[in-house]
Amino acid sequence: MLKRLVGAFGPSERAAGAVAGGYALASGVWIIASDRLLAAAPIDVGTLTRHQTLKGWFFVATTALLLFVFIRRALERLRASEEKFRTLVERSLAGIYIIQDGRFAYVNSRFGEVFGYPPEVITGRLTVDDLVAPADRPVVRENLRRRTAGEIQHLNYAFTGARADGASIDVEVAGEMTTLSGRPAVIGTLLDQTERNRLQRRALEDQKVETLGLLAGGLVHDFGNVVAAVIGHAELLALGLPKGSAARRDAEIIQDCARHASDLTRQLLTFSRRQKPAPVSLDLNATVRGCEAMLRSAAGSLIRLDLLLEDGLGSVRAAPGQLEQAMMNLVINARDAMPRGGVVVVSTARGGLSGKPCAVLAVRDMGAGMEPETLARVFEVFFTTKGDKGTGLGLPTVQRIAENAGGRVELVSSPGVGTTARVLLPLIL
Numbered sequence: 527m528l529k530r531l532v533g534a535f536g537p538s539e540r541a542a543g544a545v546a547g548g549y550a551l552a553s554g555v556w557i558i559a560s561d562r563l564l565a566a567a568p569i570d571v572g573t574l575t576r577h578q579t580l581k582g583w584f585f586v587a588t589t590a591l592l593l594f595v596f597i598r599r600a601l602e603r604l605r606a607s608e609e610k611f612r613t614l615v616e617r618s619l620a621g622i623y624i625i626q627d628g629r630f631a632y633v634n635s636r637f638g639e640v641f642g643y644p645p646e647v648i649t650g651r652l653t654v655d656d657l658v659a660p661a662d663r664p665v666v667r668e669n670l671r672r673r674t675a676g677e678i679q680h681l682n683y684a685f686t687g688a689r690a691d692g693a694s695i696d697v698e699v700a701g702e703m704t705t706l707s708g709r710p711a712v713i714g715t716l717l718d719q720t721e722r723n724r725l726q727r728r729a730l731e732d733q734k735v736e737t738l739g740l741l742a743g744g745l746v747h748d749f750g751n752v753v754a755a756v757i758g759h760a761e762l763l764a765l766g767l768p769k770g771s772a773a774r775r776d777a778e779i780i781q782d783c784a785r786h787a788s789d790l791t792r793q794l795l796t797f798s799r800r801q802k803p804a805p806v807s808l809d810l811n812a813t814v815r816g817c818e819a820m821l822r823s824a825a826g827s828l829i830r831l832d833l834l835l836e837d838g839l840g841s842v843r844a845a846p847g848q849l850e851q852a853m854m855n856l857v858i859n860a861r862d863a864m865p866r867g868g869v870v871v872v873s874t875a876r877g878g879l880s881g882k883p884c885a886v887l888a889v890r891d892m893g894a895g896m897e898p899e900t901l902a903r904v905f906e907v908f909f910t911t912k913g914d915k916g917t918g919l920g921l922p923t924v925q926r927i928a929e930n931a932g933g934r935v936e937l938v939s940s941p942g943v944g945t946t947a948r949v950l951l952p953l954i955l
């Protein structure tokens with residue numbers, strides 16, 4: 527019976543009960559024993575009263591001292607434990623937050639770091655919506671509501687966050703329902719998974735490219751020979767036919783198609799590990815001028831192609847033919863983005879790459895531009911929005927070429943405004 531009663535209380539109640547019970551028992555024993563002692567003493571009533579009063583004061587002093595000792599010890603333990611958890615929370619590698627009424631009641635410094643704000647700005651000024659990409663706000667709001675309403679206790683999910691600098695980040699949160707000042711709140715941890723997801727995507731891409739490279743390496747060589755034979759024979763055929771005849775035009779179309787096939791073959795070769803042409807030192811401006819005619823013909827009659835080349839730019843290191851191929855791919859994309867014609871600017875300039883000077887080869891169009899969702903995927907092998915007309919190999923090829931030359935590609939695009947592709951290439955000093 528007593529065991530059941532004791533078992534019904536928590537550990538804090540039991541510890542406090544033991545102290546209070548011990549105190550009551552000791553006080554009772556003291557009162558009874560000291561009263562008996564005084565009553566037995568041969569003293570007059572006046573002295574007895576004085577002794578009783580003294581005994582009372584002694585009791586009060588002892589009780590106060592005991593209270594002091596116990597409360598101090600309890601508070602010290604509390605403070606030490608709070609200190610421990612505060613350090614854990616403050617130094618945590620995960621973001622930690624408390625949300626109440628759609629606002630942050632607390633965030634640790636890692637949480638601030640993930641979103642690019644000082645923690646006090648988040649707790650003082652921002653709402654939850656401010657840190658969530660617009661598309662994901664309804665989901666996040668609903669998840670918060672379900673937890674504060676007590677519909678679910680615990681929830682773990684991922685969404686796209688919005689950083690102070692406008693960048694999107696992949697975050698994962700695990701939140702619990704709790705109470706703060708007597709009202710419902712959500713407490714949880716948050717992880718920035720952007721880098722992990724990027725590496726995962728990249729690994730997948732590399733795998734695709736590896737497969738493509740193996741396939742290309744095996745097939746492309748033989749295929750190239752076949753195409754070269756087709757081009758050669760179509761040329762001979764055309765030469766033997768009267769100029770302007772329908773048959774000669776057909777023969778010329780065969781040549782064009784075969785050349786196109788040969789371009790595609792070359793595209794595939796960039797992914798093959800067997801054919802890695804050795805890089806040489808190249809004058810970037812001369813390279814651009816050298817393929818100007820080819821770029822113009824690729825751009826077609828509806829496009830005006832402007833060259834803006836910065837003088838005295840210097841040389842870069844790339845495999846012969848690869849920069850031309852990269853420019854071709856970029857100009858063709860620019861052309862595709864402006865089906866009704868427009869201006870494409872091919873420019874070169876000085877820039878910076880990881881703190882070192884570099885050459886920037888840019889192709890700018892005033893075409894359709896891209897939504898962020900498209901922009902995020904353009905370097906995926908086989909990603910195309912052009913249906914059967916696209917191969918999805920153009921930009922991945924440009925990226926490989928830039929990387930082979932020790933550089934990288936940046937794309938800036940906004941829907942309805944246009945796109946600028948910048949190939950950054952380290953300069954040879």
Ligand code: ADP
Pocket residue numbers: 855859860863891893894895896900904909910911912915916917918919920921922944945
């Ligand atoms: P493809 O041109 O065969 O589709 P790419 O790798 O060259 O493959 O391009 C991938 C996708 O990126 C295109 O389908 C298109 O949606 C988008 N894109 C590339 N360049 C541009 C551009 N200059 N303007 C608008 N969208 C572009």
Ligand code: MG
Pocket residue numbers: 855858859919920921
């Ligand atoms: Mg393309």
